[in-house]
Amino acid sequence: MRRSTVRSVTTAGALLVAAGAVADLLPTVTAVSPVRRLCPGLAGRGDPGHVALTLDDGPHPVATPLLLQRLDELAVRATFFLLAEQVRRYPRVAYETRERGHEIAVHGLRHDPPTRPWRAGTDLVEAHRIIADVTGAKPGWYRPPYGVLTTSRAVAARRLGLRPVLWTADGRDWAAGADGDSVARRVLARLDGGGTVLLHDSDVAAVPGSWRSALGALDTIVGHCRAQGLLVGPLRDHGLRSGSEKSRRRRVTEPALAGQRQNG
Template sequence: MLLRLGAAAVGVELLHLAPAAVRLPPVKRHLARRTAGYGDPGHIALTFDDGPDPRGTPPILDALDDLGIRATFFLLGAMLERAPDLGRELVLRGHEVAVHGWHHRRQYHPAPARDLRELRRATEAVTDLCGARPTWYRPPYGVLTAGPALAAHRLGLRTVLWTAWGRDWTADATGPSVYATARPSLTGSATLLLHDSDCTSAPDSWQATLAALPLIATHCHTHGLTLGPLRDHAIP
């Protein structure tokens, strides 16, 4: 009996973790392109995670204004609760707001009631505090497990990860390093992951993101690609 119960528990855990396979590059490229974030071949989707942050978000917003670019911001409910004015400012400046969960933590173990409760709370916070109904959900760390995936579907959110990143969360990141890391994947149809907050990253790492933005914008212009939010990315 104990062996059967143990096997059943392992089976539940494996089912819960199964959706995380979409993060694997071959699965992203061939089997889960919609979830990965592949879209319009003439466009790159620019996305930011972990805000809004009173230190990192305003200078990044100013830089995006200077570049004439709009983006999608995946917000943490706990951060938005502390800085609701920034959430409203994102929308007023023409950016798209999306859901990154309430807390930034991995959800490795099955807890469907908790997952639905927390994701609903985060979705309602984005809707109420920003004044815009979100379309997109991105799980923390890009680890999609069954509980949050089902909760997102139930709440009418589309899950999207990314196809390019700049490793801008590291202590040694610089503007040129962020761009150099992202550049091989900055091709048409890509979704780029950056961060406007260091709440789960190295202190002040958002400054590397800020310095990389003009380099990324120039790259897109040089290659005839538009750069903008997920709402313009035409994901099927």
């Protein structure tokens, strides 16, 4: 084959890969707040008398136990979106999170940007398996890293029975210079009943030690919500059906419908 032909084939292949990547990335607008407002369920907007507290990127050997202890003291349960590679490193911490009554959810295999759409399905399957095996939980929620829900990630999540959910109030606890006061102020400026709070119990994808700002903000956030008469808890109590609940409902209703068809 001539070099010019080889170059043409190679270029065409590269263009196809690039086109496929662009098409996969089109839904990344879900990470933009105006689009999330148009998709309240995806943003995590639920029961107006409830605030969902969620933490991403763990488990962490120091941060997660400290946050678990403070949540115990506040009598609050939360939803933890775990990274499977962190679960592999710190399985005991992941297991303890579930044992202490918190809800387990999937954040992914690692905190990757969506640059390999062809790996999205296999990576999410592996992440789901690791997290479920170690914690003994059956996760029903999925939050993509960076809030970027691509086509491939959405399809893979659906196949696993995971419902994607983002957030309505982000404390930017991962940023340099953040502290408990700045995180609490930012969250409360964006939070109302039915909202979902995003914090982090790990610095694996952030400034080292940034989790301290999330820990420092907890009391203020929970105290403010309670002063407003709002309950604070995990997504399972937020009036939204997770992917696993939807799957259970289908399994229950389908035999009943079959019986009705038989009888009818």
